[in-house]
Structure formats: structure tokens, C-alpha cells
Amino acid sequence: MAIHKGRGFAAINYPIGMNLGGDPAQALVHSTPDGKFMVALSAIDLGQGMKSVTRQIAAETIGVPVEDVYVDTADSDTGPHDMGSFASRGTHRVGNAVIRAAAEARKQLLEAAAEELEVNASDLDTDGRGNIHVKGAPGRSITVMETSQAAQFKQGRTLAGRGIFLIPLSGTDPDTGEMTPVSCFAHAALVIDLEVDDETGEVEVTQINSAYEVGRALNPRLVEQQLIGGAWMGVSHALYETTEPYYPDRSHGPVDFNHYVMPGPGQIVPHHIAVLERPAEDAPFGGKGPGEMCANPVLPAVANAVYNAVGVRCDTLPITPEKILRGLRANGGARPQGRR
Amino acid sequence: MLTVETYANMAEAAGAVGDRARYLGGGTLVMQGVNYGDQSFDRVVRCREVDRDIRSESGGIRIGAGATMADILASHEVEFLHQVARRIGGPAIRNMATVGGNLFAQNPYGDLTTALLALDAQVLRIGSGPEPIESFLSGRSRPRGLVEAVVVPRVSSGEFRFAKVSRVKPKGASTLCLAVWLRGGGRPSDPRIAWGNMGPTPLRAKAAERALNGASLDEAGIAPVLAVATDGLDPQDDALASAWYRREVAAVHLKRLLLRQGVR
């Protein structure tokens, strides 16, 4: 028996949003009588942090505490249209729509406050703690709640905003094929270390090292959470998961989560992440969003690491012990490629 | 339409079990069928009196059919089975799944039954005498009454070994599992080797057992055992592994268990 160590590398440029654009996101913002702000979306938060990040973006743009902003989403009957949570587009597309809607709401907030303070709206600023004051004269101020109530009950004015963000659909030049597929890329590089058992074909990943460039990390803990969980899913796709284990033969599909295998908590491996922040010009506060690319580079890196360990090149997923063992048999044994 | 019948004792429950009825033990097998509308039964039979006792008797150790995997782990009498029970399910499943139910678990489940087969266990059914587990397993697809207990010999931990090969750690279904009873000290005398997931039910590898009889437990001594490791076995393809893969790696895992090299 021999255990062979292998190391594999992969890099990714990941386009943010739908290929060729044409995928709008919308947001509506309005104030409530108690001086809070409600952001209505249709973009779904399925755990990736959409609600947290759009809440931060709205609070930052309006100039109020994050606690005073609520995000209401997931109901396409009550929220404005959105293309959906896919293509790593949430932070970028929806965030930009929220900025536009929140900026309009802020403008109206300051106009309502200006009327109460009898000053020019352009002389006003927010302190991010729930107050609006005259620039250079913090004593002359009014709370956001008072402003909101005055607007609604005295001035008869809404503090609201509408936002849409659309990268227009790129045409394709019929002669040259030239097009603009995407306006914003995120980038990553990832190294997988693993071990292959040359008698059973079993693989255990031992370490992951990665560097992700995701623009500004708007919520660093959420970014880290996405990258760690996403890498786990990448390992799972690379080595374990399939609905058709004998594809193209469709028999013996898994019938439950004991047959649909995924690595368990006993297979947690150290994952060292470097997040590189290069704020993107057209992204909300520079944030691109890690999304799908947290899983994608893991797959080729694992395939490369298996090849590095035992010289077996698997080009179908998942890379099961059986595929590796058949490769070892075909090669007449392990052919470690060594470290370069 | 499903009905649930609750009886005061096992004798009454045994009388009620029959066509289109399932006996509910820990629920881990029967309730799946209930939840998914299994049409092969419409009566669920249960009993208020559950035998979870694990106790020494003259013929060995009697384990009530209602004993759970957690009960096994809590019993000093069957310390040699702890290595098996610990590898079955997560904690919740171990609190529910029973010894009686495990006897009927289809692949890839039934790790404990594989261990019981290697231990020459006897299966006791209500109203009939003890039956060797091997013959019980070969006839288990035919309903033949309610199991009340199994009896296993008293075995020291050192002479009973178990390995479960699963891709998911620490808890996953078996790609295969194997149990070896090395009767005697250094050189096994009349040993048992049982495999799980290497056939329609747990199976003994009798050619390998014969080769292991009196062999020394080192590379050279077990070589003849490994050569016939899968003789008489009948592995199948499933979502976890192919029959080919199971055959290819079975001897590797048997070698590692006999030489105590561990499972990765």
C-alpha cells in the first residue's frame, strides 16, 4: 500500500452577472412612520447574504444606521422585478439597484429635513446615527424619525426611491463576432493538497489554500463564510456528488442523502484564504460578490492534484475511487508526478 | 388506508404480524415507507412492551430485539460490538435503530447484522427455537414471525474485528463492511469472516475462513486468505460503488483488518 501526496492548482476569471448583460435588477425603498427604511426586492437570499449586504448598501447610501433598514424580499408579488439570484450577480446587480433607489430616498429625506430646519437641502448631511444636521453646525439638527414623521403627517411627502440597474444586452457583430460579454470579473487562484490511496483509489483532501479577488469585501465575514462553504461544495462536486453514478447509464441513481454522497464533518480540512480587495468601478462600493466562483476552481484543482499524486487523469466528474483505481490499473500502477 | 395496531405484549404482536403488516421497532425502516406511501403494507403493528435487555445467559449474551445501537454502546456485556454500533448512523439514528430492525435492513445498511453473522449469532423468534443467523438471513425475505432477540457468544474484544468502509466520515453508508471473528489466540481456529454489501444479504466468505484457519496473521500467512477473499460473494452495483470496485478492494480491506493497518 502506498499513500501518494498530490498538489493541484487552478485559477479562475469569473464573470459577474448574466453573459452579455440584459439582466435587470430593481429595488424600491420607502420610509416607515417610525423613521426606518424598507427595501423591497425580489432577489432571493438563500443563505448567501443578499439581505445583509443590500441592507448595508441601503444604510450607507441613505446615511442611517444599518439597524434602521429592513430588507423585504423573496416574494415576486410584492417586490419589483429581478432576474434572480444566479450568476454571482446579487451584490453587483441588486446592490447597484439598491444604491439608486436609496439615493433617491436620501434626496427626499434631506428635502423634508430642509423644510423642517428652514435651510437648503444641499447644506444638510446625515451622521449615520439617525440624525440630519446642517453642515458645519451639528447643533442645528433633526432626527431621521422626526423628519420621516413630518414628511408623512405634515408635509404630505413620501421618502422613497426607485432603482433599476441594467447592463444593456450586448449585441454581437455579425462580421467579427465581437461582443461585450461582461463588465465585471472576479478572480481567484486555488491550491489543493490531497492524498490518494493506490490500493483503493480513495482520496482525502488535506489542505486548501486560496486567494480571491472579489472587489471590496462589503461584509468580510460573509465573504469568508461563502468561500469556506463554497470550497466544501467544490470538493463535494469534484469527488463525491452525482445523480447518475453510471452516466450515461441512468441506473442506480441515489435515493436518499446516504446514497448521494457528500463529505461529512469528519472531512473538514484547513482552508487558508487571502481576500484581495480591488474595488470594481461599476460595482456597489466596489463589491463584486464571490458567488459561484467559490466552488468552481476547486474542481480542476482537485483533478490536477489527483493527476499529480498518481498520474491518473480523470476528465469526468465526480472523480470516484473507482475511476482512479481503473486509471491505476490501466497505467500499471501509480505514476507520481512529483513536485515542481 | 394505513392503520396502526398497538399490542400489550410481543406474543400478541407476533400473532398480528402477517400479510400487509409491518412491525414497528425503532421506526428507521418502517417510517420511511409510511412517509413515502409504501403500498406494500397497510398495517403497522407495534407493541407497548419493548425488550431492550442485554444480559448474559448460559448460552451466551442475549440481546433483546428492541435494544438500540445506543443500548449496545451503553452495555459492558457486548463491549466487542461497540466498534460496530458506533459506526451506525448519527446519534439520533443510534437512539432509534434496533437490533431487530437491523436484521432486516437492506443494502447498504445492516452493518450490525454482518457482525452478528461473523459471530455465529442465533436468532430467536416468538414461538420457535433458535435459528442460526446464516439460515435466518437466507430466508429473511419470507415473513416468518417476529424476532424477539439474538444470542451472541461471549467474545473478547481482541478476537473480534470490524471494519466499515464509507466515503463519508464520520458517518456514512457502507461501501462495504466486514467482520472477522478470530477464535483463539495467535492462530485463529475455525474463524469467521462476514461481509456486508458483498451480496444480497450479509454473507460469509467460507473459502477465506478455511484459508484463515490456523494461519499466522502476517503478510505471508494471510496471502492464501486474500487470494480467495471474495470467493462465493455476490456484490452488486449501487449508487455507492460498482460490483467491480467492491471485488477489487475487498481483499485490500480484509488485509488491513487482519494486519490491523486501519481503515482510511
Added chain:
Amino acid sequence: MARTALTFTLNDAEAAVFVDPGANLIDVLRRGVGDLSPKQGCAQGSCGACTVLIDGVPHLACLTLAETVEGRRVETSGGLADGPDLHPLQKAFMEGFAAQCGFCTAGMLMAARALLDRVPNPSREEVIEAISGNLCRCTGYEPIVDAILAAAQEMQGNRRMMR
């Protein structure tokens, strides 16, 4: 269809409900008595989302015939918080970003609660074993394991302060 009257203790309160033949506990908790805290995932016993404690030990509510909990004590994650005060496990999950979609969280919390009731100062391996029947699709498990260890420390600190 004959329904069975069922009474049990749910998070220290009496629950009484009529159940259909064959009804499982997760259905009865969610639809019968309105405790939506435990989730139904697979209904096959392979995901752990429905993990509840019965008489203090973890069980899968989806594979528990509801009428078998007659007179017994059932605990769900809905009973973890003390009024507005979250349980240390809930706090640790929140602070440690141990949930994303949140579907596994209720089951994870109860699996962890059962462990900490029995082993107040668990090793990392014991935590991993305790949640081994609970699937998580989002986190890669590490934040969950870390959160349970953090909660154990917090609870030990609380106990020391009370002495």
C-alpha cells in the same frame, strides 16, 4: 379515519392533539401543534433537519411515529431561548456565522444541545460525531463545529460564575 388523542410535553408546556394513523412527529409538531422550529428535510432519516430531543436524547422526528411520544418529553429548538435571551448555542451560531440558508440549523442546535447536556466540555472529535447525522449544504461544517465549541466554553464560564 380513526384519529388518536396524543398528549406530551413540548418544551415544558403540555401539548394535546389528535393525530392521523401513521402520522410522524415532525408533521404533528409543525402542523398539529404549530411548532415550526424543527424542519422536515428528507423524511427518510438521512438529513437530520428534524432532530428533536425525546426524553433528553436526540431522535429524528420524521421517523418517529407520533403516537409513540405519548406522555414523553419532546424538546425542539423553539424552546431553546429563554424569552428574549438566546441560548448560548444560538448566540454562538449567530456570532460564528454558522448558518447560511438555515435549514439545518434547528437540527444542528438540538444535536449540539444533546451533546452539551451530556458532555459539557467536548473535544472537537466529539462535536463532529454529535453532528454527524446532520447534513449542512452551505457552511462546510467548520463554522458549526467552532460555534458549538464556543458555546460549550461560554456555558462552562456561566456555570463557574454561578458557583
